[in-house]
Amino acid sequence: MRTPSLISFTLFASFVGASFFDQKVAVTLGVMSRCPDALACEAVWNDALPSVKDKADISLTFLATPNASDTDYGVVCKHGPGECGGNIQQLCIQKHGTFDQLWQYVQCSNFEGKDQVGLRDVAQRCATTAGFAWEDELADCVGEDLQGKTDEGRQLLAESAAASKKLNIVNSCTVLINEKIICVRDGTWKTCEGGHEASDFIRQVNEEYNRTNDL
Structure with missing residues (x-):
C-alpha cells in the first residue's frame, strides 16, 4: 500500500481549507x-453567529443556586421554577441535539417573551421549529411535562450551575472566550473593553482564533 506523500497531504489540506484542522474558539454564554x-x-x-460559527464552539451554561430542600430541581432559579424548566429544556437540546437546533430553539423561545420561556406549548412549538420531537428524542431528559424534573434534567442543571460557578460567572449574561470573561450584560453592558456589538464579538473571536492557530 502506498503511503500518502507530503505533497498529497498538502494538496488535501489546501482543498478542504485550513479551518478543517484548526482549533476552534470556545465561546460560552452564562445565562x-x-x-x-x-x-x-x-x-x-x-447577529454575530453567521460570521463566527465556523470558527467557534458556542455553548450555554446556566446560573442557579443549589438547594437540597428543593424537591423539584435541587436548585433555585432566580426567575422562578419556570426558569429552571426552561434552563433544562435548553440543556437537554444542547446535550442531545446540534448547536443549530439549540440556537433555533432558544431564538424561538425568546421571541415568545421571557415569561413564556419554558412553558409547555411554547416548548413543543419551538421544538418542532428546531426539528425535535420531545416524545421521540428528549422525553427521558425533560420528562412528560417538559419541565425537566427527571434525574437527567436535574443532573444537567446541577452540573451547569457548578460549571458556571467554576468559571466565576455571577451575572446573566456573561460572555466568555476560551474561559476568559470579556463582557457582561447586567441591566446595561459592563466591563466590555472590546465592545458589545455583534461586530465587536466577531472581531474578538477572529482575533482569538488567529492567535490560537498562529495565523
Whole structure:
C-alpha cells in the first residue's frame, strides 16, 4: 500500500481549507433562560453567529443556586421554577441535539417573551421549529411535562450551575472566550473593553482564533 506523500497531504489540506484542522474558539454564554439580559445578549450573538460559527464552539451554561430542600430541581432559579424548566429544556437540546437546533430553539423561545420561556406549548412549538420531537428524542431528559424534573434534567442543571460557578460567572449574561470573561450584560453592558456589538464579538473571536492557530 502506498503511503500518502507530503505533497498529497498538502494538496488535501489546501482543498478542504485550513479551518478543517484548526482549533476552534470556545465561546460560552452564562445565562438564565428567563432573564431579560440573557435575551438581549443572545439577540446580539444571533447577529454575530453567521460570521463566527465556523470558527467557534458556542455553548450555554446556566446560573442557579443549589438547594437540597428543593424537591423539584435541587436548585433555585432566580426567575422562578419556570426558569429552571426552561434552563433544562435548553440543556437537554444542547446535550442531545446540534448547536443549530439549540440556537433555533432558544431564538424561538425568546421571541415568545421571557415569561413564556419554558412553558409547555411554547416548548413543543419551538421544538418542532428546531426539528425535535420531545416524545421521540428528549422525553427521558425533560420528562412528560417538559419541565425537566427527571434525574437527567436535574443532573444537567446541577452540573451547569457548578460549571458556571467554576468559571466565576455571577451575572446573566456573561460572555466568555476560551474561559476568559470579556463582557457582561447586567441591566446595561459592563466591563466590555472590546465592545458589545455583534461586530465587536466577531472581531474578538477572529482575533482569538488567529492567535490560537498562529495565523
